[in-house]
Amino acid sequence: MTKTIRIAGFGGQGVMLLGQILAYSATIQGMNAIWVPTYGPETRGGTANCMVTISDTPIYSPVFKDSDDLIVLNEPSYQKFKHTVKSDGFMLFNESLIQIDENPKYQVKGVKANDLALSVGEPRAINFVLLGAYLKQNPIFDENTIMEALKYFFGSKKEHLIEVNKKAFNLGQTV
Template sequence: MTKTIRIAGFGGQGVMLLGQILAYSATLKGMHAIWVPTYGPETRGGTANCMVTISDTPIYSPVFKDSDDLIVLNEPSYQKFKHTVKNDGFMLYNESLIHLDEQPKYQSKGVKANDLAISIGESRAINFVLLGAYLKRTNLFDEQTIIESLKYFFGSKKEHLIDVNKQAFNLGQAA
């Protein structure tokens, strides 16, 4: 099994953390994973995307052209990457900010991630709303593995944010 995932959005939306969480979760489960970040010229507000490859066998290239799955958080990223998903692939998109302008050749699902994150008082948790929805569909990892990964990346300095991200994740699972 090898899965390629592209995650794209504005800087500051949690694109990179989402990719890191997926890659680290794979390693916790004894799988191979590569995370490759790509930033636009700005850090916050500019475009950002990352590529994650997860496999049960060694990975020989960190890059790919077309992905199995696309998680897209904003309209400019949707426009840029909508044609880079394999025909049998899947796109999960932030329906709060993205309106599909054409019927994709692959499966897609919209989640009102911004609206759901705002409902728990943390607008920055849209990435975890989408992560919950993505993992509900793919069953790649369970919630406990995601929380372990989140604790690793947040450490003690951001430990107070774990509960709200867990809430966002659960909202995504229910979406």
């Protein structure tokens, strides 16, 4: 099994963390993983995307052209990457910020991630709403693995944010 996932959005939306969580979750389960970040020249509000490859066999290249899956958080990223999903692939998009402008050749699911993140009291948790929805569709990792990865990346400095992100993740699992 090899899965390629592209995650794209604005800087500050948690794009990179989402990719790191997926890649680290794979390593927790003894799989191979590569995370490749790409930033625009801006710090916050600029473009950001990352490529994640997860495999139970060796991974020979860290980059790919077309992905199995696309998780897209904003309209400019949707416009840029909507044609880079394989025909049998899957796109999960933030329906709060994106209007689909065509019927793609792959499977699509929209989630009002901004609205759901606000409902748990943390507007920055849109990435975890989408992660929950993504893993419901593609159950490659369970909640315990994801939370273990989140604790690793947040450490003691951001430990207070783990519970709200867990709520956002669980809310994403319900849509």
